[in-house]
Amino acid sequence: MNADPADQLRLLDLQAADTALAQLAHRRRTLPELAQLAAKEKDAAEVNNRVIDAQTLVADIELEQRRLENDVDTVRTRAAKDDARLQSGGLPSRELEGLQHEIASLARRQSSLEDDLLDVMERAEQAGATLGVATSDEQAVRAEVSELQVRRDSSFGEIDDAIGQREPQRAAIASALPPDLLALYEKSRASGGHGAAMLRQRRCEGCRIELSGSEVSALRAAAPAAVVRCENCRAILVRTSESGL
Structure with missing residues (x-):
C-alpha cells in the first residue's frame, strides 16, 4: 500500500x-475510589447484617418481655381475687386452707416470673446497646460510602469531559485520512x-x-x-x- x-x-x-x-x-476503570468503594460497600453489607441481627434479637426479647409482663399481671390479678375472698371471711376451713395454699403458690410464681422479667429487661438493655452500636457503625460506613461515591462521580466527570474533548479531535483526524x-x-x-x-x-x-x-x-x-x-x-x-x- x-x-x-x-x-x-x-x-x-x-x-x-x-x-x-x-x-x-483505563483510568476510569481503575480509579482508586472504585476499589475503596467496593470494600466499603462490603463493610456496609456486613454491618447491615449486624443491625438486622440486633433488631431481630431486640424484637424477640421485647416479645418475651411482653409475655412475662402479661403472665405477671395474670398472677397478680388471680392473687388479688384470692386475697379478696380470703379477707371477706366466712369460708369453710378446708376451702380456706386451699385458698391460703393457692395464694402462697401464686406468690412464689409471681416472684419467679418477676426474676425472669428482670433478667429479660437486662438482656433487652444489652441488646438495645448492641443495636445502637451497630446502627452507629452502619451510619458511619454509609457516610463513607456516600463520600466515596461523590469522589468517584467527580473523577468520572473529569475523565468524561476529557474524553468528550478528545473524541472530536480524533474523529477530525481520522476523517482527513x-x-x-x-x-x-x-x-x-x-x-x-x-x-x-x-x-x-x-x-x-x-x-x-x-x-x-x-x-x-x-x-x-x-x-x-x-x-x-x-x-x-x-x-x-x-x-x-x-x-x-
Missing part, C-alpha cells in the same frame, strides 16, 4: 489521540495495540524494539510513499528525519 507521507505522519496524531483515550478509559490507510491503521491497532508508531533512531516507538540490519536496509530502499509495518508489533512505521535511516 502507498500513502502520502504527510498522511502517514498524521497517523501519529491519530495514535496520540487513541493513546490518550485508552489512558483515560484516506480510507484504506485508516482501515490498515485500525486493523494494526486491533491486533497489536498500536496502529502507528514513529521510527526513531531505528527503533519502533510502539514495541520499543530496535530493527535488525536487514529491516533497516529494506526501509532505506522503500519509497517514501510506501506504507511499512513493524515486523514485531505490526504497527505502521512512520518514517521521519529522526528515523536514523
Whole structure:
C-alpha cells in the first residue's frame, strides 16, 4: 500500500489521540475510589447484617418481655381475687386452707416470673446497646460510602469531559485520512495495540524494539510513499528525519 507521507505522519496524531483515550478509559476503570468503594460497600453489607441481627434479637426479647409482663399481671390479678375472698371471711376451713395454699403458690410464681422479667429487661438493655452500636457503625460506613461515591462521580466527570474533548479531535483526524490507510491503521491497532508508531533512531516507538540490519536496509530502499509495518508489533512505521535511516 502507498500513502502520502504527510498522511502517514498524521497517523501519529491519530495514535496520540487513541493513546490518550485508552489512558483515560483505563483510568476510569481503575480509579482508586472504585476499589475503596467496593470494600466499603462490603463493610456496609456486613454491618447491615449486624443491625438486622440486633433488631431481630431486640424484637424477640421485647416479645418475651411482653409475655412475662402479661403472665405477671395474670398472677397478680388471680392473687388479688384470692386475697379478696380470703379477707371477706366466712369460708369453710378446708376451702380456706386451699385458698391460703393457692395464694402462697401464686406468690412464689409471681416472684419467679418477676426474676425472669428482670433478667429479660437486662438482656433487652444489652441488646438495645448492641443495636445502637451497630446502627452507629452502619451510619458511619454509609457516610463513607456516600463520600466515596461523590469522589468517584467527580473523577468520572473529569475523565468524561476529557474524553468528550478528545473524541472530536480524533474523529477530525481520522476523517482527513484516506480510507484504506485508516482501515490498515485500525486493523494494526486491533491486533497489536498500536496502529502507528514513529521510527526513531531505528527503533519502533510502539514495541520499543530496535530493527535488525536487514529491516533497516529494506526501509532505506522503500519509497517514501510506501506504507511499512513493524515486523514485531505490526504497527505502521512512520518514517521521519529522526528515523536514523
